[in-house]
Amino acid sequence: MFLKTAGTASVVSGVVAAAAFDIAPVAEKAVAPPLSGTLFFNPQEAAIIQAACERLIPHDDLGPGANEAGVPNYLDKQLAGAWGAGERLYRSGPWQVGTPSQGYQLPFTPAELFRNALRGIAADLKQQGKEFPALSDDEQDAYLKALQAGGKDLNGVPANVFFQTLLAMTVEGYFSDPAYGGNKDMLAWKMIGFPGAYANYFDLVDKHGVKFTRAPLSIADAPAVAHFHQGPDIPAKL
Amino acid sequence: MTQRLKEVDVVVLGVGFVGSIIAKELAATGLKVVGIERGGVRDTVPDFQGPYMHDELRFAVRKALMQDNTKEAVTFRNNRDQIALPLRRWEGFLPGTGLGGCGVHWNGQTYRFQEQDFILRTHIEQRYGKNFVGDLTIQDWGVTYAELEPHYDRFEYLLGTSGKAGNLNGKIQPGGDPFEAPRSREYPTPPMKEYFAGAIFRKAAASLGYHPFPQPASTLSQPYTNPEGLKLNSCVFCGFCERFACEHYAKATPQTAILPVLLRNSNFELRTGCQVQRINLDSSRKKATGVTYVDAAGRTFEQPASLVICSLFAFNNVRMLLLSGIGTQYDPITQKGTVGRNYAYQTTSSALAFFDEDVNINPFMASGSTGTTINDFSGDNFDHGPHGFIGGAYIAAINTNGRPIEYHPVPPGTPTWGKGWKEAVVRHYNHTVNITVHGSSMPNRANYLDLDPTYKDAWGQPLIRFTFDFPKNDLMMSEFVTARAVDIAKATGAKIVAGNPRKGPYTTTQYQTTHNTGGTVMGNDPATSVVNRYLQCWDVPNVFIIGASNFAHNATWNPTDTVGALAYWAVDALKAKYLKSPGPLVQT
Numbered sequence: 001m002f003l004k005t006a007g008t009a010s011v012v013s014g015v016v017a018a019a020a021f022d023i024a025p026v027a028e029k030a031v032a033p034p035l036s037g038t039l040f041f042n043p044q045e046a047a048i049i050q051a052a053c054e055r056l057i058p059h060d061d062l063g064p065g066a067n068e069a070g071v072p073n074y075l076d077k078q079l080a081g082a083w084g085a086g087e088r089l090y091r092s093g094p095w096q097v098g099t100p101s102q103g104y105q106l107p108f109t110p111a112e113l114f115r116n117a118l119r120g121i122a123a124d125l126k127q128q129g130k131e132f133p134a135l136s137d138d139e140q141d142a143y144l145k146a147l148q149a150g151g152k153d154l155n156g157v158p159a160n161v162f163f164q165t166l167l168a169m170t171v172e173g174y175f176s177d178p179a180y181g182g183n184k185d186m187l188a189w190k191m192i193g194f195p196g197a198y199a200n201y202f203d204l205v206d207k208h209g210v211k212f213t214r215a216p217l218s219i220a221d222a223p224a225v226a227h228f229h230q231g232p233d234i235p236a237k238l
Numbered sequence: 239m240t241q242r243l244k245e246v247d248v249v250v251l252g253v254g255f256v257g258s259i260i261a262k263e264l265a266a267t268g269l270k271v272v273g274i275e276r277g278g279v280r281d282t283v284p285d286f287q288g289p290y291m292h293d294e295l296r297f298a299v300r301k302a303l304m305q306d307n308t309k310e311a312v313t314f315r316n317n318r319d320q321i322a323l324p325l326r327r328w329e330g331f332l333p334g335t336g337l338g339g340c341g342v343h344w345n346g347q348t349y350r351f352q353e354q355d356f357i358l359r360t361h362i363e364q365r366y367g368k369n370f371v372g373d374l375t376i377q378d379w380g381v382t383y384a385e386l387e388p389h390y391d392r393f394e395y396l397l398g399t400s401g402k403a404g405n406l407n408g409k410i411q412p413g414g415d416p417f418e419a420p421r422s423r424e425y426p427t428p429p430m431k432e433y434f435a436g437a438i439f440r441k442a443a444a445s446l447g448y449h450p451f452p453q454p455a456s457t458l459s460q461p462y463t464n465p466e467g468l469k470l471n472s473c474v475f476c477g478f479c480e481r482f483a484c485e486h487y488a489k490a491t492p493q494t495a496i497l498p499v500l501l502r503n504s505n506f507e508l509r510t511g512c513q514v515q516r517i518n519l520d521s522s523r524k525k526a527t528g529v530t531y532v533d534a535a536g537r538t539f540e541q542p543a544s545l546v547i548c549s550l551f552a553f554n555n556v557r558m559l560l561l562s563g564i565g566t567q568y569d570p571i572t573q574k575g576t577v578g579r580n581y582a583y584q585t586t587s588s589a590l591a592f593f594d595e596d597v598n599i600n601p602f603m604a605s606g607s608t609g610t611t612i613n614d615f616s617g618d619n620f621d622h623g624p625h626g627f628i629g630g631a632y633i634a635a636i637n638t639n640g641r642p643i644e645y646h647p648v649p650p651g652t653p654t655w656g657k658g659w660k661e662a663v664v665r666h667y668n669h670t671v672n673i674t675v676h677g678s679s680m681p682n683r684a685n686y687l688d689l690d691p692t693y694k695d696a697w698g699q700p701l702i703r704f705t706f707d708f709p710k711n712d713l714m715m716s717e718f719v720t721a722r723a724v725d726i727a728k729a730t731g732a733k734i735v736a737g738n739p740r741k742g743p744y745t746t747t748q749y750q751t752t753h754n755t756g757g758t759v760m761g762n763d764p765a766t767s768v769v770n771r772y773l774q775c776w777d778v779p780n781v782f783i784i785g786a787s788n789f790a791h792n793a794t795w796n797p798t799d800t801v802g803a804l805a806y807w808a809v810d811a812l813k814a815k816y817l818k819s820p821g822p823l824v825q826t
Contacts (some may be wrong), residue, residue: 056655056656057656058660063660088301101314103746178296192663194640194641195602197288200476204600205603205608222470
């Protein structure tokens with residue numbers, strides 16, 4: 001982990017300085033280096049995302065925090081791509097609020113949802129003379145809990161909807177294949193003991209309680225045909 | 239501009255399990271058969287191969303194999319007082335698309351229904367009296383288990399299902415399910431290896447006097463050659479099964495079990511990427527003349543045919559009839575009409591058993607259908623007299639995977655994020671057994687399907703609308719059986735046990751099952767059924783509608799085995815009766 005005060009972040013580049021950490025931090029805390037080379041987030045948004053993700057999945061002795069695992073990078077790539085643009089989202093109106101049983105009913109694509117909500121968060125805190133990345137851990141947790149509880153309107157995005165989307169995508173970025181830009185070095189898989197994209201367990205499945213210690217495999221490093229069993233008269237090719 | 243094509247004998251809508259079976263049998267008689275599939279062509283090689291198939295985000299979370307809901311969604315409301323809204327993402331259930339249909343991404347759990355299910359109203363009234371049924375609209379199916387048994391058998395031998403018979407021709411067999419209806423012979427292949435969660439469950443269930451047995455699985459325990467001459471392989475328990483396609487030839491799917499034979503027959507022509515708009519009728523409205531479809535390039539075609547087989551997912555069978563003006567829409571107020579009536583689902587819940595850190599469950603060593611089950615509280619296998627509800631649920635240890643975006647069980651009271659959440663995920667990931675409670679769903683007046691008045695698909699046609707909430711009967715059932723599952727979880731010796739019976743209202747935001755049933759119910763009375771006992775449309779006899787939409791209620795168990803049995807049952811009637819003398823097979 002990188003330990004630095006919020007103030008040092010502003011000297012990394014002129015762009016990040018736009019995040020304007022002009023409020024003195026209350027205590028020295030873990031802050032990730034600024035997200036560079038983003039496709040979607042602007043520096044202010046990236047700073048909020050990095051800080052929020054780290055509170056959702058903090059670094060500790062058990063394993064990586066969201067930043068160490070590359071979750072903000074995952075979010076950035078997802079929101080810049082097809083998912084952010086509303087892939088697999090039915091987008092015809094009319095738009096109505098609906099009941100909780102009816103699920104997501106907002107017109108926003110994920111990209112629009114993040115953009116609006118992050119602006120709303122920045123504006124909300126600015127009214128109090130604050131910025132999310134500069135808050136203490138406890139203050140950040142309290143603010144995230146308030147978002148989770150709902151009630152705030154973030155530029156048209158209900159706070160709880162944004163929070164749930166952020167949490168779900170943070171977990172995705174933490175545990176998905178590293179090919180997507182999160183779960184760096186498969187650290188999250190190593191932490192829980194998930195073997196990743198492939199293993200053949202035929203000989204182990206009835207060895208009950210066996211401790212499986214093989215290093216995990218990513219899509220990126222699993223050989224394409226390593227587990228392809230093809231007998232002479234298989235496949236039944238169409 | 240519609241281009242009219244040369245007439246064929248049969249047009250089959252939807253090339254999943256049912257469509258493949260019907261088309262294969264009919265093409266083999268010499269008939270010219272066209273199969274129309276809205277999705278694309280795909281096969282084990284190269285489409286289903288690793289490593290990219292083992293991508294939890296793409297396939298399980300983002301549902302890459304499912305119906306394209308940007309083009310074709312469904313709308314939903316809990317009751318008629320609400321405005322139905324489109325499901326903008328698939329969450330609660332997952333209709334498939336593409337060649338092979340849901341048969342590609344299914345788990346392979348292959349249960350038969352019981353004798354009582356096909357005569358449910360008669361059975362319940364005989365055992366508990368006429369008033370016990372209450373306001374449920376259950377009815378007899380018009381076919382008996384004994385009639386379907388050879389067809390269950392044929393479908394299971396097509397799949398190569400791995401299991402242990404519990405009742406061979408009426409004789410109870412050790413190691414199998416003593417509650418099952420009699421089967422004429424053993425399963426095609428022996429049970430899969432028992433994984434750790436299954437063994438823990440088996441011992442606990444047996445200690446309480448219940449009757450555990452290996453879940454019948456169409457992810458095969460050993461290599462198998464089916465009666466079509468197709469070879470399947472052993473499952474390697476890779477843990478990427480449901481929501482995924484199998485790269486190992488180990489899961490029985492249309493691709494592995496029947497499609498290669500169908501596609502070899504020059505009497506059959508497959509057209510993919512084609513969206514059927516309607517079944518066309520002549521001026522009498524009692525005869526279908528074929529179908530109209532739009533291909534992937536947007537061109538419209540009319541395909542004339544003498545016989546139309548509608549073999550779609552339950553929602554889409556109903557929608558196709560309504561878009562075509564076939565049959566009468568069910569009206570929940572007057573109770574008149576049949577199309578869309580008796581929509582049912584599945585009433586699921588679960589219990590969790592959390593173990594010490596030295597107990598490695600290894601949830602990732604799994605297949606979609608490995609597991610250990612009890613049927614002691616299924617169907618009518620226990621006396622419902624004191625309980626005041628009908629139906630039941632099987633209880634089972636079915637850990638289908640350890641994919642961590644979606645599988646990271648934590649005990650009740652755990653924070654939903656932050657340090658406490660992370661600690662609990664790490665602590666319990668490899669040390670938890672999930673106990674499934676998979677229960678029946680009884681139809682009532684209020685739950686039904688019709689066309690949405692507002693929302694449209696990409697071709698400008700109304701979406702299907704479903705109106706559904708859990709009947710009180712089913713919530714009472716869930717309360718009772720989930721408590722039995724908690725008893726078993728406690729008997730495992732787990733440190734922490736949690737149980738969550740199903741509560742209303744039904745929500746589409748939480749995955750439960752893709753066992754959506756009813757809407758074109760089969761039966762002997764045209765006033766309460768859309769198709770007769772041979773799945774022939776009462777109103778238009780040269781249209782057959784086949785699938786889970788035929789279920790008059792949804793029983794305790796997963797529906798695929800019964801869907802396959804109904805397909806073989808119907809195609810037998812088509813070959814033995816209808817083709818010899820086209821016309822109504824049941825007189826009214």
